[in-house]
Amino acid sequence: MLSRTADNLYWLARYMERAENIARIVMVGHRMTSLARSLGNSGNEWHSTLLAAGCEPAFFAKHAEASAPLVIDYLVRDPDNPSSIFTCLETARRNARAVRTALTVDMWDALNETWYQARGGGRFAATADLPALVDWVKERSLLFAGAYANTMLRNDAYYFTRLGTFIERADNTARILDVKYHVLMPRHEGIGGALDYYHWQAILRSVSALRSYHWVYQDRLKPWLVAELLLLRPEMPRSLLSCYEQIIRHLELLAEAYGGKRGECHRIAGELHAKLRFGRIQDIFQSGLHEFLTEFIDRSVTLGDEISSLYLL
Numbered sequence: 001m002l003s004r005t006a007d008n009l010y011w012l013a014r015y016m017e018r019a020e021n022i023a024r025i026v027m028v029g030h031r032m033t034s035l036a037r038s039l040g041n042s043g044n045e046w047h048s049t050l051l052a053a054g055c056e057p058a059f060f061a062k063h064a065e066a067s068a069p070l071v072i073d074y075l076v077r078d079p080d081n082p083s084s085i086f087t088c089l090e091t092a093r094r095n096a097r098a099v100r101t102a103l104t105v106d107m108w109d110a111l112n113e114t115w116y117q118a119r120g121g122g123r124f125a126a127t128a129d130l131p132a133l134v135d136w137v138k139e140r141s142l143l144f145a146g147a148y149a150n151t152m153l154r155n156d157a158y159y160f161t162r163l164g165t166f167i168e169r170a171d172n173t174a175r176i177l178d179v180k181y182h183v184l185m186p187r188h189e190g191i192g193g194a195l196d197y198y199h200w201q202a203i204l205r206s207v208s209a210l211r212s213y214h215w216v217y218q219d220r221l222k223p224w225l226v227a228e229l230l231l232l233r234p235e236m237p238r239s240l241l242s243c244y245e246q247i248i249r250h251l252e253l254l255a256e257a258y259g260g261k262r263g264e265c266h267r268i269a270g271e272l273h274a275k276l277r278f279g280r281i282q283d284i285f286q287s288g289l290h291e292f293l294t295e296f297i298d299r300s301v302t303l304g305d306e307i308s309s310l311y312l313l
Contacts, residue, residue, distance in 0.1 A: 005099050006160045007312040012095040013148075013164030016111075019088035020141035021172040025052050026075050026085075027134040028176075028206040033068065035198045046071040052179040055083055069126075076133065077124045085137055089118050104151040107144065114140040156257045159250045163307070166250075170243035171300050173230055176206055178293035200226050207238040227289060228281040240296070241276040247303075248273050254311065265306035272299055 029049030047066040050056040053075055062080065063070050077086045093115040096103060103111075117140075118124060123133060145165070152158040200221045204210040209229060216233065217225050233239050247269050255262045284292050 001156050001160075003312050005102055006156070007308070008095040008099040009102060009157055009160045010164040010307075010312060012092050012099070012111075013161045014168040015088045015092040015095065016141055016144050017165050017168040018083060018172075019085050019092070020138055021168065022053055022075055022083060022085050022088065023134045023137035023141075024206045024208075025049055025172075025176065026072060027131065028052075028202045029071070030068075030130060031205070032199060032202045035202070048179050049075070052175050053083060054175060055081060072130065073126065076130075077126075085133075086118060086124050089115055089140075102157050104147065106147040106151045110140070110144045110147045114144070156254060159253045159257065160311070163247060163250045163254070166243045166246040167300070167304055167307070169238060170240055170247070171297065173207060173238050173240055173243070174293050174297050174300065176203060177227065177230055178290060178297060196223075197221055203230075209236060209238065212236055224281055224285060227284070231284065232276060232279055232281060241273075244269065244273040244276055251307075261310075263306060263310040265303055265310055268299060268303045268306060272296065272303070 026049065029045050029052075032045045032048075046068055047056075049071060050059050050066055055075065058081065059066070059071070059074050063074070074081050075084055078084045079087060081087060082091070093111050096108060096111045100108065117136075122128065123136065148158070148161055152161065200223060201210060203226060204213050204221075207230065213221070213226065213229055216229060216235070219225065229236050229239065231240050234241050234245060236242055251266050251269055255266065
């Protein structure tokens with residue numbers, strides 16, 4: 001496969017996953033702001049939302065304050081923001097057009113219809129219903145994921161698409177936890193107050209894991225269990241461990257497809273996977289959840305660079 005074809009497939013998957021992730025983050029910010037206001041909290045949850053999305057520096061280069069309308073507009077529809085939902089969908093469709101023959105009919109139809117619906121009908125208008133928009137983005141992302149999972153041949157095109165999905169998903173989960181690490185850490189010896197409880201709940205909702213948490217632990221929300229579910233539980237599909245199991249698998253399949261060729265990306269992915277597979281949440285909290293996640297995010301960025309260097313340039 002040509003490296004530019006692999007690059008377009010990889011980034012097509014990343015941008016579709018990123019659109020869904022940004023939609024989830026925006027909805028959590030909206031929900032947490034409402035909860036904080038009702039409980040008398042004076043914090044700015046929209047600033048935290050920008051941090052989770054990785055858009056804080058660029059936002060403040062353009063705006064003076066992180067008010068709800070400005071943050072929502074920047075993350076949802078601003079064409080100057082390469083990670084806004086609208087821009088992600090536009091970029092994904094552009095990547096898809098560049099490799100049209102490498103896509104199945106169902107993949108192309110899902111992407112093309114998503115773009116036409118996004119571009120018309122006022123869905124991304126400033127007055128659009130935010131919850132309805134978020135639900136639509138999640139629905140279209142799931143449609144695309146189902147299309148490629150159920151129709152692509154299991155060859156290198158599929159491996160690059162799958163790799164892009166899980167690199168982006170792992171980064172998103174780590175960022176959400178890193179921004180909210182101060183919420184996950186207990187304020188006292190016992191469980192924190194009502195606001196902390198709803199923050200933990202919002203974090204789980206952001207990755208569609210609230211029901212999964214109660215199924216796995218059958219207990220009330222506790223910070224160390226929330227962190228364990230999203231870091232170390234292999235059965236949780238958005239946990240870091242689950243994502244890196246998929247990353248390892250598809251890097252190995254790519255190595256086999258290209259005559260056993262391996263590089264630094266395989267070593268870094270193996271190192272991160274081992275830390276997650278054999279890690280214990282007590283040790284992570286003792287050494288510092290924030291420090292663990294910051295290092296993990298930095299190493300994930302390096303992993304993406306090494307994948308590009310080995311396969312996509």
